[in-house]
Amino acid sequence: MLRLVGRGQGCNRDGEEAADIAQISFYLAKEDATFDSVIDPEAGLGARQALVFHEFEVEGVACRFIYFETLTTKTNPPWLDFVNEQLEANIAFRSPSRAANGLLLVRVDGRVLAAAFGRSASSHLERRALELDFGIKTAMNMCGNEEIRQTKSQSTAITTTHIDRQVSKPSDTFVFGLSEAEDLSYISAHLKGDKRVTLQGRDSLTYKVIGKEKLSWPRLVKECRTFVAMYGAKDYVDLFPNYRNLQPATDEQRDILNAALIEALKAGDFTKLTLTIPEFLADDEFSFAYSNRSQRSNDVYAYLDVGQLQLELKLDEITVERLQARWIYAYSPEADRILEHRRWRLFNCLGHEQALDGRYFILSDGRWLQFDDDFYRDIVTFTAKRLRVEPCEDLFKGIDISDDTTKKKS
Known part of the structure; x- marks a missing residue:
């Protein structure tokens, strides 16, 4: 989601009122990644419509912006085809839709960050070139564990279970009632000392700010430097025991x-x-x-x-x-x-x-x-x-539940 808001503070290079942004999501590339290596060569970026590349600098930081458009045509939804079977004159729906997409690549302190705008932009990033835990680690380190709004966790004890929790007001982790069997995979929380800023994410980090002071270009570069530095911090280890440091x-x-x-x-x-x-x-x-x-x-x-x-x-x-x-x-x-x-x-x-x-x-x-050796030892x-195993009742003995086709119990 991209929202541009006139600030009334400063002007752009054309002398017009400068714009700022209220929300942006960044991925962090692995070390030694380049602007070229973070793009998925199999995603077909070169075939996209209106494709353009722009190179520029902000506060001495190199940036690349990639813009392209996607065109999709919506036709009859299934329910309309179903109803058409009973109509003497069928209804035909057709609506072409063009969408803007963009990738903003920024290199700060030797690391590449990538922001994706539009519905299809992130699918052009090479996932294997990205840090898969950038969003959650950075958010945990920058927000702490006292002003959390939402968590997502999963348990793989028997069957993978995804658990989503959300509270009516920012609270500490105790309120969320995470069990020892759950692994934290996502948080949304307020920035320490600034309730106007919310950080959230897992692989990507989403920065949202309310009020008059949005993200200008200089502030964006400053925050990018902070993101890179805080990703490497270890505050989360003690603050979030449910995040397994695997x-x-x-x-x-x-x-x-x-x-x-x-x-x-x-x-x-x-x-x-x-x-x-x-x-x-x-x-x-x-x-x-x-x-x-x-x-x-x-x-x-x-x-x-x-x-x-x-x-x-x-x-x-x-x-x-x-x-x-x-x-x-x-x-x-x-x-x-x-x-x-x-x-x-x-x-x-x-x-x-x-x-x-x-x-x-x-x-x-x-x-x-x-897995951490102590954690695995505790499970064993x-x-x-x-763990107590109760004897099987006579009523349920001798039932064949094998499935030869799938090679597992049914």
């Missing part, structure tokens, strides 16, 4: 873990596999598809399940590279179309648990992460000493 696997460990994942897929062993979108999506608004073909039909699923991989992939030929090259798309029943700007790499949607050399790893959002101890 360590990424080494390159050698990652290769071994990926090999175990591929072996499980080829064998059709889905017992430790999950398949879910790495963010919260409302079930009543979206379904999913593994393809976005314009000339052929696309199979649409109401929900995701690992058993669908047997239908959509040649598992005997599967590789990590092929998993990363495939996408899962959101499908809108209301618009009766696949949303090409709402897509996720298939590899990033897989969850897998794997032990390696006495340590425990989990695949989450495309990354292999190692709880399971061994405190």
